[in-house]
Amino acid sequence: MSRPMLSRVNMVCLALGAFIAGAAPYAVHAQAGDALAHAEQTCLDNGVGPNTVAFDTCVARAAHAYVNGEPEAAAREARRLADARQACMSYDIDPMTLGYHQCIASETHRHVATRPVPGSAQQ
Numbered sequence: 001m002s003r004p005m006l007s008r009v010n011m012v013c014l015a016l017g018a019f020i021a022g023a024a025p026y027a028v029h030a031q032a033g034d035a036l037a038h039a040e041q042t043c044l045d046n047g048v049g050p051n052t053v054a055f056d057t058c059v060a061r062a063a064h065a066y067v068n069g070e071p072e073a074a075a076r077e078a079r080r081l082a083d084a085r086q087a088c089m090s091y092d093i094d095p096m097t098l099g100y101h102q103c104i105a106s107e108t109h110r111h112v113a114t115r116p117v118p119g120s121a122q123q
Contacts, residue, residue, distance in 0.1 A: 032067060039063035039074060046078035047085075053101045054085040057108075084108045 039062035044050070048058045058081040065074035084107035093100045 032063075035063045035066035038066050038071075042074050042078045043081065046075070046082045048078060048082050052085070052095055054081050054088075054095075054104050057081055057104060080108050 036059065039059045040050075042062050043055055043058035046058075048055050058078050061077040061081070062074035065071070065077060081104070084104050087107045088100055088103035089095075091103060093103050
């Protein structure tokens with residue numbers, strides 16, 4: 001094999017290796033198709049509509065719960081996102097803005113912070 005051909009093969013292998021190494025961290029976050037399908041349906045059933053920040057967040061969180069075998073947690077997340085979505089919409093924030101995204105994050109955090117701890121005297 002000639003020197004330029006060997007160099008070209010090395011470059012192709014190097015580029016392919018770099019691509020695989022760069023894509024590997026993203027593969028860890030991939031969800032199983034079945035979990036995504038269940039998560040999407042759970043979010044839709046709880047009133048979180050598609051093509052929104054709330055829906056994307058809901059699906060990601062619910063799918064994570066389904067992958068971990070916690071369908072009750074998936075439903076809780078969907079209800080929490082639905083509540084956050086309703087609150088942000090009541091503030092008349094445009095859903096296509098960064099403010100809406102921040103509102104969703106703030107409202108979901110607030111719902112976690114105000115939820116009573118099981119077994120506490122607040123129940």
